[in-house]
Amino acid sequence: MAGTGKVHMRGTEALVSVEDLVMEFPAGRRAVVHAVSGISFDILEGETLGLVGESGCGKSTTGRAMMQLPSPTAGSVRFDGVEMTELSKEDLRRTRTRMQMIFQDPISSLNPRRKVKDIVAEGLSIWHNDAGDTAVQKVNEVLDAVGLDPEVVSDRRPHQFSGGQCQRICIARALVLDPKVIICDEPVSALDVSVQAQILNLLEEMKERYGLTLVFIAHDLAVVKNVSDRVVVMYLGKVCEVAGPDTLYAHPAHPYTDVLLASIPEPDPDHPVSDRQITGELPSPINPPSGCRFRTRCEKVQDLCSEEEPELREIAPDHFVACHFPNEVPVSVNGN
C-alpha cells in the first residue's frame, strides 16, 4: 500500500473517516496528475479539522473528493456510517445536503443575477420542495445568524456586497440546509485581515450554534490554528503530520511543518524575520519524487529518504509524523 499510514485514525467513533484516498487526473499522453496519493484522516463529531499546506498540495481536491465531486480514484469516505463512494446518484444528492462546502472566492461563487434571498433559498427549494413561509423564515434566520439584516439584504444582488459580506452569504447558503459537516475551502484567503477575523469568529459561532463539524482548509498555519481542534499538514498529495494545533506549534516534528511555521509573518518588529525559507518549487505532481515527497526541498534529507516512503507513526500521544528523521519532541507532553 502506498499510503502514509493510518495509526492516527480513531476508529468507529468518528463522524467522517477518509481512508487511503487517492485522486488522480489524466494529464494527456498517458501522464497522470497524482493530486492526492493515499491519505487518511478522520473527524469526530463537533470537531474542526484543519487541512494545511501550500498551493497545489491537494487540499481542495481532498475536500471535493469527500463530497464526491468527483468521486475519488480509490479509497473510502465514510460519513455517519454511510460509504459515500458507493452511493447511488440519488442517495448521494440527498447525503450531500448534510455535507456542504464553501469556497475561497466568495464573490464568484454567487450567481450575480439572483437576489440574496433566492441564492440562500436555492438548496431549500431543490431539496425540500419547501417553498413558502417556512423557507422564508429559515432564510431569514440564517441570514440573521451570519450577521446580515434580512430586511436590508434579501432583495439585493451579490455585486452590492463586499468580499466579506459575500462570504457571509455563502455561509448562510450552506447553513440553510442544516448540514452536519461544512467543508470550508480557504474561506478567508481572499479577505483582508480585519474581515478574516470577522469570518473566523463567525465560523466558530456557527459551529457552536448549529452543532457543526468543520473541515477548515487554508495555507496559513496561524489561521488554521485559530479555529482547529486537530490539524493535518499536507504536502504534494501526502500527509506529513497530524496533531492538535497547540502541539503542532509548540513541537513541530516534520521539517515541512517547521517551514510553514517560519513562513508566518510576525506582526512584531522585534521578532527577526526567520532565515528559514522553503527552497525551490513544489515538484510536479505528474512525476512526484520517490520515497519522501518532500525530500527535494528538505534540509534534513538523507539517502534513505529517496529510497523509502516514511509512514505516519505516533511519536507522542496523539501526535503523528511521516518522516524518517523527525524533530525530537517531548514524549510526555500533556495533550495540547
Add this chain to the structure above:
Amino acid sequence: MAAERPLLEVENLRTYFDTPRGILKAVDGVSFTLDKGETIGIVGESGSGKSVLVRSIMNILTSNAIIPDGSEVFFDGKDTRNLSRSEAKHFWGTQMAMIFQDPMTSLNPVKKVGIQITESIRYHLGASKQEAMERALELMVQVGIPEPRKRLKEYPHQLSGGMRQRVTIAIALACNPKLLIADEPTTALDVTVQKQILDLLASLQEELGMAMILITHDLGVVAGRARRIGVMYAGKMVETADTTTLFHHMNHPYTEALFKSIPRVEHQSHTRLDAISGRPPDMVLDLVGCRFAPRCRYAQEQCITDEPDLFDTGQTGHRQACFYPVGSPENAEALAANQATGITAAGLDLTAAAVS
C-alpha cells in the same frame, strides 16, 4: 552639509473620481516622504485608497480621476505633474516601477516570458535583441527562477503564481528603477511563497539600493520589512511612524484594531479574535468628523463633529490623527465612559459580541 532632499515627496495629495454616484474621494490629503533606498509600508483595509495613492504617484490613473490643485508629488526634486508626455513615458520603468497583487494584470498571457522582459529592456534602454536577451537571463537568475533559459520560452500560464510574480519583479527591475512600488505583491500567494517573495524583494533592494513602497492589508507583512509604516483609513493617513515606534506605541485606534485582528500563531487555538466591526465608510459621502468613529470603541462626541488632523506625538517622526490616542489617560477615560453606557457616542454597541 544640507540634508539631502528625499527621493519622493508627496504633499497633500488628493485624488478624486468622478463617478455616477458622485465625487468619490479615494485619497484625501495624504503627505509623506521617502528617502533613497528606504522602505515604507502602507497598510490599510481594502478600499482605503492604497492603490489609488500609488497610482497617483505613478501617474497611471483612469481618465475619470480629478487631482485638485495643491496636490504635489516630487520625485528626485522634479514635479511629476510637469513632465512632458515623452518624459513621462520613460519615467515608469527607468525611475519608478510597479508590481501588482495579481501578476497576470501586468503580464500578457499570449506572449512568452522572455519576449515580455526583453520588450521593456529594448524600449527603455534601446538595447539590441541580443543584449536584451542577455539582460533578461541575468534578471531571471537574479529573481531566483530555476532553469531560466527554459522559462524564458514559456507562457505565463505555465508558471506557478510565485514564479509569475518573480517574472513581474524581473520586468520591474529591468531598468534599475530608483523606486519600486509593490502593491500587495503577496496577497494572492500562499504564506510559504509570500515569504520567498518578501525575502527576494528585501535582498534585491539591498543589492540595488532601491527605495520601496510596500503595500499590504496585513501589519504582519510589513513589521519585519519596512523601516517606516503609514496606516491609511478611508483615504487618509491616520498614523505614521518608524516601524518599531508604531508597534511599541500604537496611538491610533485603527492601527490597534488592525493589529488585534491578526490571528497569532503563538496564541492558543480558539482564541477569539478582536475583529473590527463594520466596514469602512462610503467615500462618495461628505464625511464629517473622524472617519473611523462608527467602528471605534473610544468614540466621543468630539469625534463625530470634528475631524482630527495628523499631528506630531512628540516622538520623532511619529504622527497620528486621533483625539483620544491609545495609551493616553483620555483614551482610558473614553473607553470607561463608553463601557459604562454600553454604547459609543457614534452608536457602536460595545455589549454585543465584537463580530457581526
